[in-house]
Amino acid sequence: MEDNLPIKIYGEPILREKARKVMKIEEADLLMMEKMVDAMFANEGIGLAAPQIGIGKQIIVVRNGKEIIKLINPVIFKKESEEEAKEGCLSLPDIYVDVKRAAHISVKGRNEKWEDVIIEAEGLTARVFQHEIDHLNGVLIIDYASPVSEVAIKTQLKKLRRL
Numbered sequence: 001m002e003d004n005l006p007i008k009i010y011g012e013p014i015l016r017e018k019a020r021k022v023m024k025i026e027e028a029d030l031l032m033m034e035k036m037v038d039a040m041f042a043n044e045g046i047g048l049a050a051p052q053i054g055i056g057k058q059i060i061v062v063r064n065g066k067e068i069i070k071l072i073n074p075v076i077f078k079k080e081s082e083e084e085a086k087e088g089c090l091s092l093p094d095i096y097v098d099v100k101r102a103a104h105i106s107v108k109g110r111n112e113k114w115e116d117v118i119i120e121a122e123g124l125t126a127r128v129f130q131h132e133i134d135h136l137n138g139v140l141i142i143d144y145a146s147p148v149s150e151v152a153i154k155t156q157l158k159k160l161r162r163l
Contacts, residue, residue, distance in 0.1 A: 005053040019136040047128040049135030060132040071109040078106035
């Protein structure tokens with residue numbers, strides 16, 4: 001494993017930008033996906049979106065048990081039921097927010113061979129997909145914070161900005 005790509009931390013403008021759709025897969029994109037997987041493991045994450053490593057493209061990687069799912073231009077087209085759970089984020093170290101998400105989702109996109117794929121996910125995996133797709137739209141977990149928890153989070157965010 002080579003040097004890991006650094007994870008962009010809250011305050012980096014790319015984390016608030018909408019990622020560009022990938023029009024065709026390039027060799028550089030395939031290499032980047034491998035580096036994203038390495039960065040995800042090195043940081044003990046269970047998902048990573050390209051903007052988190054400074055790349056404004058619609059590419060995510062998600063760990064589902066031992067399986068690694070690499071998805072290009074992912075879109076959620078079906079959501080069922082709802083559950084709330086605490087979420088953390090590699091771009092927001094030590095910050096946890098209660099987030100309501102769909103418990104079951106259907107996602108479509110393309111795999112690294114540029115084939116159309118549909119993935120059915122539930123529970124934690126569904127949550128990770130929704131979290132990473134949020135990153136592609138410039139949405140962070142702090143955007144889901146309740147007014148009460150927002151006060152505590154603001155103090156933590158100020159510390160992150162100073163790092």
